[in-house]
Amino acid sequence: MIRKFIRKVFSKAAPGSAMETRKTSRQIISENQHTITRKQLNPCALKVTDELQRSGFAAFIVGGAVRDLLLGKTPKDYDVATDATPEEVRNLFRRSRIIGRRFRLVHVMCGAETIEVSTFRGAGVEEGEDSDDGRRVSNDAGRILRDNVFGSQAEDALRRDFTINAMFYHPGNGEIWDYHNGYKDLKAGVLRIIGDPRTRYQEDPVRMLRAARFAAKLEFTLDPAARAPIAGMGGLLKDVPPSRLFDEMLKLLFSGHAQRSLKQLRAEGLHHGTLPLLDVILEQPQGERFITLSLHQTDLRIKEDKPVSPAFLFAALLWHEVLTLSKKIEDAGERSIPALYQAMEQVIQTQVEMLAIPRRYTATMKEIWGLQPRFEQRAGKRPFALLSHPRFRAAFDFLLLRGESGEIDMEIGQWWEKFQHASENQRAEMLLPDTEKKKRRRRKPKIQQTGEATPAID
Numbered sequence: 001m002i003r004k005f006i007r008k009v010f011s012k013a014a015p016g017s018a019m020e021t022r023k024t025s026r027q028i029i030s031e032n033q034h035t036i037t038r039k040q041l042n043p044c045a046l047k048v049t050d051e052l053q054r055s056g057f058a059a060f061i062v063g064g065a066v067r068d069l070l071l072g073k074t075p076k077d078y079d080v081a082t083d084a085t086p087e088e089v090r091n092l093f094r095r096s097r098i099i100g101r102r103f104r105l106v107h108v109m110c111g112a113e114t115i116e117v118s119t120f121r122g123a124g125v126e127e128g129e130d131s132d133d134g135r136r137v138s139n140d141a142g143r144i145l146r147d148n149v150f151g152s153q154a155e156d157a158l159r160r161d162f163t164i165n166a167m168f169y170h171p172g173n174g175e176i177w178d179y180h181n182g183y184k185d186l187k188a189g190v191l192r193i194i195g196d197p198r199t200r201y202q203e204d205p206v207r208m209l210r211a212a213r214f215a216a217k218l219e220f221t222l223d224p225a226a227r228a229p230i231a232g233m234g235g236l237l238k239d240v241p242p243s244r245l246f247d248e249m250l251k252l253l254f255s256g257h258a259q260r261s262l263k264q265l266r267a268e269g270l271h272h273g274t275l276p277l278l279d280v281i282l283e284q285p286q287g288e289r290f291i292t293l294s295l296h297q298t299d300l301r302i303k304e305d306k307p308v309s310p311a312f313l314f315a316a317l318l319w320h321e322v323l324t325l326s327k328k329i330e331d332a333g334e335r336s337i338p339a340l341y342q343a344m345e346q347v348i349q350t351q352v353e354m355l356a357i358p359r360r361y362t363a364t365m366k367e368i369w370g371l372q373p374r375f376e377q378r379a380g381k382r383p384f385a386l387l388s389h390p391r392f393r394a395a396f397d398f399l400l401l402r403g404e405s406g407e408i409d410m411e412i413g414q415w416w417e418k419f420q421h422a423s424e425n426q427r428a429e430m431l432l433p434d435t436e437k438k439k440r441r442r443r444k445p446k447i448q449q450t451g452e453a454t455p456a457i458d
């Protein structure tokens with residue numbers, strides 16, 4: 001209780017206090033010096049900041065939303081930073097919940113929207129929810145493992161990744177509080193890391209992926225100092241928990257600028273041996289056209305606001321891995337279908353060791369892959385069964401992509417396109433002669449152990 005009181009008094013005094021100004025030089029960009037207006041802001045984010053401020057807390061819109069609004073883009077989501085503790089935020093909003101164990105945040109809901117509210121975080125010695133001593137802990141490589149500690153607003157700005165991501169917008173008076181010259185960098189189109197780049201990448205190697213993503217998405221120049229160490233530090237990504245890597249890769253692949261982001265990663269030298277998925281995407285000569293096409297389609301769909309499916313994209317990115325391995329297994333004497341299934345399992349296994357692709361996605365990926373050979377069967381009842389398969393649509397789109405990339409003849413995709421939309425009679429005419437059936441009929445009867453002959457059952 002006393003701790004809480006001290007923290008509150010301290011954090012209230014913090015913004016602008018002597019202690020704070022000693023550490024950083026905060027600049028204030030007043031309402032009439034920038035382009036953000038209250039009207040542009042998300043009503044849910046405004047409701048949250050207004051309510052917090054009415055209750056006597058500091059509350060700012062922070063990070064990506066401020067950056068995007070200044071660039072004239074529509075923010076994907078809004079983050080709010082405050083000096084209220086997660087419990088205090090939780091108590092203010094009926095529809096809210098505390099999430100996360102290491103980094104406790106509050107999700108405040110209005111309608112279908114969610115605003116993420118986080119308490120100013122810093123490097124101070126404060127008690128965290130699940131930490132025993134509340135101290136910042138780092139491993140030998142300097143990576144931060146646990147940093148659930150509250151801090152001042154200046155400290156909160158300092159722990160953020162890039163200068164353009166560390167600006168706070170005050171919805172009460174329209175000011176932007178800028179601790180690291182983010183506004184100047186934004187105007188100059190420079191992506192600059194806060195602090196010493198090597199140290200910051202060591203603390204959190206994911207920042208290297210973020211550097212490539214933001215540079216590509218915003219078409220900003222990555223500051224040479226932030227750029228130089230990446231090529232030599234990619235190996236650190238191996239220590240990042242697979243679930244975090246997956247989240248960050250998902251952001252990169254679905255940023256609407258996947259192609260450019262990946263080019264950027266290649267330019268930074270962040271590919272070989274850092275992530276199996278990146279090796280596959282960036283260094284696979286056989287599947288290059290297929291991968292380029294699938295990334296291009298994804299970027300396009302995002303720009304057009306069409307739904308995208310991570311499982312489909314991951315299936316596409318890894319398809320040529322599956323094909324190559326499957327061929328190897330077949331060459332060693334396995335039949336084609338079991339070879340395909342074994343290859344699918346192995347390719348997924350290799351990926352999930354570093355990238356935690358959720359099971360719901362891998363299950364769909366396997367279905368999409370597993371259905372591909374079935375498109376070749378165009379006789380008898382089989383095409384009808386495939387048509388009514390719940391994954392037919394995704395598997396068919398995948399087939400078209402294979403055709404477009406030149407892997408298979410386009411004719412097969414065209415046949416299926418026509419078959420889907422044909423009448424019953426037309427469909428019957430389209431079916432190919434059932435050579436399989438004749439083969440099956442000719443098969444010899446199986447002999448049971450009792451010695452009796454029984455017909456083969458398919």
Ligand code: ATP
Binds near residue numbers: 063064160166207
């Ligand atoms: P996007 O448009 O992709 O959402 P964003 O800047 O909002 O961009 P988020 O991943 O949503 O990115 O993170 C929100 C904010 O949290 C960032 O703007 C940055 O200030 C901070 N942040 C996120 N990840 C890191 C990190 N790895 N290291 C330091 N700060 C981070």
Ligand code: MG
Binds near residue numbers: 064065076
């Ligand atoms: Mg964001």
